[in-house]
Amino acid sequence: MKNIIVTGGSGKAGQAAIRELMDHGYNVLNVDLAPPAEMISPFLKVDLTDMGQTIDAFEMAPGVVDLGLRKPVGKADAVVHMAAIRAPGLATEEVTFRTNMMSTYNVFSAATRMGLKRVVWASSETPFGIPFTRVMPAYVPLDEDHPLLPESGYALTKVLQEEMARQMHRWNPGTSFVGLRIGNIKDTSEYHLFPGWHTDPENRKWNMWSYVDARDVGLACRLGLEADFTGADHFIITAEDSCQAYPSAELMATCYPGVELRRPLQGFETLLSIDKARRVLGYHPRHRWRDNV
16 A cells, blocks of 8 residues: 555644655545645645545545646545544534544545545544543553544544444455544644643643653554554554653552552553553554653
């Protein structure tokens, strides 16, 4: 699979995915409503809530150097779907729900209709109940078997999209779906903010102090394409550590004293388990904020 469409490729995670893929020899077409700040790959402006535009974009060749020529190189082999209203609160609940559900339905449908082998797509950690203000985590480290308790329209779309992926794979077994439950994405320009949270262990408890470097999201996208995998499944993607300066066991004892610990916690380890991603995808995050501050 060498010809890859990246939807939402102009965003933080999308740009990281494009860089990772191009560094490993992939041809990439960025499909987005907004052009990127830096044109590192061919770009096509597309409204993914429109099925016709989505299918037309998928018929474009990601290997094209000059899109103005519409020069055929070969059809897309797979799609990395990162396009979405990226978090709760950036638009009304109705707009977020409608936009994210419709665009994902169109991308999944186009991929299966056109026989793409793999869809790697951005789910979220929010379906676990994040932000943990009304419900508490059932246990830690949280893993993919944790109950889903979406607290926003945004989180609800991710739950429904995971089911959509399972059903579309059932209809079209030739297309496999790798859902990445991605944590709070950060890049090196934001790491200077982390020490400001360390005055109080309550800071950032709302998502179990999780984060992930954008470059590791790009890594996870590539691994999702390359993994020896068939089916439709989802994987937590975070950094290997928390964003806090307090050990994880101390954070839990202070902020979530009644929550079950399923095993002893070591050091600053992430409380959103990446064990499944390590085992199935070979995901081993390469970046930590502690190495950049």
